[in-house]
Each structure stands twice: as C-alpha cells, then as structure tokens.
Amino acid sequence: MSPTKIEQRQATVHALLTEGRRQFARDGYAAVSLAGIVDALGLTKGALYHHFPGKAALFRAVVEQVQEQVAARVVAAAEAAPGSWRQLTAGCEAFLRASADPEVQRIMLIDGPAVLGWDVWRALDDASSGRHLREALQAVIDDGVIAPQPVEPLMHLLSGAMNEAALWLARSDDPRDLDDTVAALHSLLDALRSPANGAT
Amino acid sequence: MSPTKIEQRQATVHALLTEGRRQFARDGYAAVSLAGIVDALGLTKGALYHHFPGKAALFRAVVEQVQEQVAARVVAAAEAAPGSWRQLTAGCEAFLRASADPEVQRIMLIDGPAVLGWDVWRALDDASSGRHLREALQAVIDDGVIAPQPVEPLMHLLSGAMNEAALWLARSDDPRDLDDTVAALHSLLDALRSPANGAT
DNA sequence: CCAGTTGACATACCGAGGGTATGCATTCTA
DNA sequence: TAGAATGCATACCCTCGGTATGTCAACTGG
Incomplete structure (x- = not known):
C-alpha cells in the first residue's frame, strides 16, 4: 500500500x-x-x-516553528509559577534559557529580522513569546504589583534586553554570567514594583 | 594639474x-x-x-562609519551632562534619538548582525557606543550611585533594550511613545540606584 | 472499474550577481 | 627617465534563486 x-x-x-x-x-x-x-x-x-513560494518563505516557516517552540517553553515555565509576578520572572528566565540554543539564536534572533524584515519579524514574535510577555506585564499591572504605565514600551525594552542577553550568554564561557544576568534582570524588574507589594 | x-x-x-x-x-x-x-x-x-575585498567588507566599513557617528552623538550628549548618573541617562537618551534614523536602523541594527556575524558586530559596537555604555555604568558604580555588580550583564541588557526600543519607536506613530520609553528606561535604571543616593 | 483530473514531484533552463584574472594608463620613485 | 607600483576597466566564470514545463501516480465521479 x-x-x-x-x-x-x-x-x-x-x-x-x-x-x-x-x-x-x-x-x-x-x-x-x-x-x-x-x-x-x-x-x-x-x-x-x-x-x-521561495527561499524566504521556507525560512519564514522555520522561524515560526522555532518561535512556537520557544513560546511553549516560556508558557510551561510561567504556568508552573504561582502568581502574576512569579509568572513574569519565570517566563523571562525560561526565555533566556530557551534562547541559549544556537539554532534558536541564529534563526530567530540574528537572521530573522534581516531576512523577513523587522516588521514581519516583530509580528511573528507578537504571535508567540511577545504576546505572552505583554499579557504577563499587563497582569502584574492589573494585580497592582507594579505601577500602572504603558505596557508597549516596557515590553519592547524587556524583549530587546533578553534577546541581546541571550546572544551574549551563548558566547560567554563563565557559567556565572547566566545567574548574574538573571539577577540583574530581576533587579531591573524589581524597580517597577509598586512600594509595599510583595510577591503576588 | x-x-x-x-x-x-x-x-x-x-x-x-x-x-x-x-x-x-x-x-x-x-x-x-x-x-x-x-x-x-x-x-x-x-x-x-x-x-x-568584497561586498561584506564594504558593508563592514559602512557599519563602522555609522557606529562612529552614533557614538559621537552619545558622547556629545553625555559630556554635556553633569555627574556620572546624568551622563548615563543622557547618553542612553541620545542613543535612542540617534538610532531613530532609518539608515542607522537598517544598517547597524538589522543587517549588521546577520551580515557580519554577531561576534564581529558586537566587537564593532564594543569599539564605539558599547564601550561608552560600559564606562558610564562603571562610573556610576564607582561613584556609589548604584550597587556594585557585574557590569557586563547589565550592559548587554541595556544595550539590547535600547536597540529594540529604537526599532519599535521608528515604527510607532504616537509621538508620546518616545517619552514613555525614556520614562520606562529611567525607572528601570532607577531600580539600580543604591538607597539614599541622589543625582551624582 | 475506469476515464479524466488533480497533485506531487523531476528536468531543463534563464538571468542576476558576486567574485576573479588580466589588461592598461597614469603616477610615483630611484 | 625608465621601471615599478597603483588605480581602475574589461571580460569572463560560476553559483544560485527562480520559472516553465513535463511526467507519473493518486484521487474522484460516473
């Protein structure tokens, strides 16, 4: 048959x-x-x-596949964490770890924007990990953990910070760099917390 | 003649x-x-x-030229500011404004890493704006404005945050987004300040 | 069960573009 | 001032993305 x-x-x-x-x-x-x-x-x-339809279309399909896998890991880590604040930090850390994969880096972070154009690349990210980051930020604002503020600027700052950090960490040979980066990221995020608000 | x-x-x-x-x-x-x-x-x-030697070499020379011009604007803004802390924030804001130029974006932020490779691109950045960011961060630590901590992770987080924010701002049609982004960046940086330390 | 259609490929070909080998005229230099 | 070096042009090759067309097997309706 x-x-x-x-x-x-x-x-x-x-x-x-x-x-x-x-x-x-x-x-x-x-x-x-x-x-x-x-x-x-x-x-x-x-x-x-x-x-x-062509080489770029095949590449785009590959990018989408990579994005989905990264997003899946982020979601899994976030869902396992209690409360919106812990979900945010856990998701960020999961993104950093998932983006450590050289395949993810080259395809999603380096070639992606150049080949597809930044706008298309951003749209793809918004459909996967970017959306979860936005929702997580909105959640911590709604819960009063951080002060009310526009979500979009914050989201792009954090997204870019993690992308670049992931690329740097992959080249770093000092294993403490990951912990230091996560610590620095946490302290940056802590800045946003409203006074007198513990973990939520 | x-x-x-x-x-x-x-x-x-x-x-x-x-x-x-x-x-x-x-x-x-x-x-x-x-x-x-x-x-x-x-x-x-x-x-x-x-x-x-080839197409990539010409492009690299162009990238270096763009980097130098951006770095010059950052340095000019930083030098006009009083104290290490104000120099850091002024430099960051100048970088955001300089990176708003579409030529800078396409060449330095989008095509640069893909064409030259991330390592080469990073090295070029370290030779211009990246170096100034590192020095500015070291200065605010030495001055006791922010808590002592590894500079490298922080530098990459901030560098990536500003690169991504610049790309997003260029597509944004709301002029308030720039102010919001600068405000969010400031609040993130404020997080790092040691308690009981005013502007320096 | 079978004729006609659709779909999943293979084959052959084209044009664009990066890179190279070589030729040539002008300026430099001893 | 003659030979060497340099700045640039010409001609050519080859890889590679894209297209047009052919072919055979699997589907579908009668």
Missing part, C-alpha cells in the same frame, strides 16, 4: 522544514543553497517550490 | 562608502548589487574590488 497523497505532502514539508532548520542554523540564511537542502533529502528544487 | 594618487584613492573610497551607505540603508544588504553601486558613481566593479 503506497502512502496517501496527504501523508506524502506532510512528510515532504516536514522534511524540508527539518533540513532547512538544520542548515539555516548551521550556515546562516545567506550561505544556505536550496540545492543543498533538497540534495540532502534526495529531492529537487521542484519539490521545494511546489510547497513554498 | 591632475589629482595625486592618494587624493584619488581617498575620493573613490569615500564615494563608495557614501553610495554604499545610501543603497544599503534604502534596499537592505541582500537587495543591493555591487553593479548598482559602481554604476551610480560611474565606476566599475574593478574599482570596488581594488579597495575592498
């Missing part, structure tokens, strides 16, 4: 995404050739262009 | 840098062709490859 068409399609798309992610992460977007991807899978460019 | 060789060289290099910066900023690194740059100057690719 030969595989059904829908199965075949799913298998091919999955293979292209997997191999694409491998090579994009290892060599960077610009240095990856479509021929190299399809050759590694025993396919041809015709197959790739049947499923994706 | 014909121009001397050293003059000719300087003029050509300067023209390549200027036109390169224009096109890199307008179209993005990947969409810029070397033929397009040299055609706009009435030159040929031979001239470009005589002065630069």
Whole structure:
C-alpha cells in the first residue's frame, strides 16, 4: 500500500522544514543553497517550490516553528509559577534559557529580522513569546504589583534586553554570567514594583 | 594639474562608502548589487574590488562609519551632562534619538548582525557606543550611585533594550511613545540606584 | 472499474550577481 | 627617465534563486 497523497505532502514539508532548520542554523540564511537542502533529502528544487513560494518563505516557516517552540517553553515555565509576578520572572528566565540554543539564536534572533524584515519579524514574535510577555506585564499591572504605565514600551525594552542577553550568554564561557544576568534582570524588574507589594 | 594618487584613492573610497551607505540603508544588504553601486558613481566593479575585498567588507566599513557617528552623538550628549548618573541617562537618551534614523536602523541594527556575524558586530559596537555604555555604568558604580555588580550583564541588557526600543519607536506613530520609553528606561535604571543616593 | 483530473514531484533552463584574472594608463620613485 | 607600483576597466566564470514545463501516480465521479 503506497502512502496517501496527504501523508506524502506532510512528510515532504516536514522534511524540508527539518533540513532547512538544520542548515539555516548551521550556515546562516545567506550561505544556505536550496540545492543543498533538497540534495540532502534526495529531492529537487521542484519539490521545494511546489510547497513554498521561495527561499524566504521556507525560512519564514522555520522561524515560526522555532518561535512556537520557544513560546511553549516560556508558557510551561510561567504556568508552573504561582502568581502574576512569579509568572513574569519565570517566563523571562525560561526565555533566556530557551534562547541559549544556537539554532534558536541564529534563526530567530540574528537572521530573522534581516531576512523577513523587522516588521514581519516583530509580528511573528507578537504571535508567540511577545504576546505572552505583554499579557504577563499587563497582569502584574492589573494585580497592582507594579505601577500602572504603558505596557508597549516596557515590553519592547524587556524583549530587546533578553534577546541581546541571550546572544551574549551563548558566547560567554563563565557559567556565572547566566545567574548574574538573571539577577540583574530581576533587579531591573524589581524597580517597577509598586512600594509595599510583595510577591503576588 | 591632475589629482595625486592618494587624493584619488581617498575620493573613490569615500564615494563608495557614501553610495554604499545610501543603497544599503534604502534596499537592505541582500537587495543591493555591487553593479548598482559602481554604476551610480560611474565606476566599475574593478574599482570596488581594488579597495575592498568584497561586498561584506564594504558593508563592514559602512557599519563602522555609522557606529562612529552614533557614538559621537552619545558622547556629545553625555559630556554635556553633569555627574556620572546624568551622563548615563543622557547618553542612553541620545542613543535612542540617534538610532531613530532609518539608515542607522537598517544598517547597524538589522543587517549588521546577520551580515557580519554577531561576534564581529558586537566587537564593532564594543569599539564605539558599547564601550561608552560600559564606562558610564562603571562610573556610576564607582561613584556609589548604584550597587556594585557585574557590569557586563547589565550592559548587554541595556544595550539590547535600547536597540529594540529604537526599532519599535521608528515604527510607532504616537509621538508620546518616545517619552514613555525614556520614562520606562529611567525607572528601570532607577531600580539600580543604591538607597539614599541622589543625582551624582 | 475506469476515464479524466488533480497533485506531487523531476528536468531543463534563464538571468542576476558576486567574485576573479588580466589588461592598461597614469603616477610615483630611484 | 625608465621601471615599478597603483588605480581602475574589461571580460569572463560560476553559483544560485527562480520559472516553465513535463511526467507519473493518486484521487474522484460516473
């Protein structure tokens, strides 16, 4: 019994995404050739262009997949924490740890904005981890843990801080840097807490 | 009297840098062709490859130039402020304003890390604005304005926060966002101040 | 069960663009 | 002033993204 068409399609798309992610992460977007991807899978460019409009579209699909996996780890860590404040800090720390993966870094943080454009990249982030950060910040404000203030500026400051910190930590050889960074991040966040408000 | 060789060289290099910066900023690194740059100057690719080892090298030279200009604005703002703490905040705000330029954004913040690699990009930043941020942070620690702590994690958190905020602000249509961002950044920095320490 | 259609690829080809090898004229230098 | 070095042009190659077209198997309605 030969595989059904829908199965075949799913298998091919999955293979292209997997191999694409491998090579994009290892060599960077610009240095990856479509021929190299399809050759590694025993396919041809015709197959790739049947499923994706072009190289950038394949890369975008890979980015979305990476974003979703990072967001999943963030959500899992946040949900395990009690109270909105602990959920925020736990989510931030989980994001830092998830972004330590070199594949995540190269694809999501370095090549992503340049290849897709910053606006598209931001929109993708807003659909995954960015949204959770925004909701977590709104929650701590609603709970009165930090002073009422516009969420958007704060969200972008924190998002950028964590992205850059993740990239730096990956190059750092001192294991204490992660703890120091988390500590510095916590002290920055602590700044926002309303006076006379403990953990919530 | 014909121009001397050293003059000719300087003029050509300067023209390549200027036109390169224009096109890199307008179209993005990947969409810029070397033929397009040299055609706009009435030159040929031979001239470009005589002065630069390749496309990436020209781009790197442009990035360095942009970095230096941003750093100059940061330094100017910082030097005009009294005391280490005010110098830090003034420098941060100047960086945000300087990074509002679309040319700076596209070249320095978006394409830079992807084209040059994050490590090279970081090294370039450390040679300009990054160094000043580190020194400013060290100064406020030495002056006892903020609690003693590792400078590197803090520097990367702040650097990333400002980079991302600058990109977001450029897309924002609400002029209050800049003020809100600066306010949020100030409140984050305030978190670090040692108790019982006014402006220094 | 079968003719016609759709879909999942493969093959062949094109053009753009980065990089290189080489030629040439002018300026420098001994 | 003759040879060397330099600034730049010309011609060429090759990789690679994208497209047009062909082909065979799987689906679908009668």
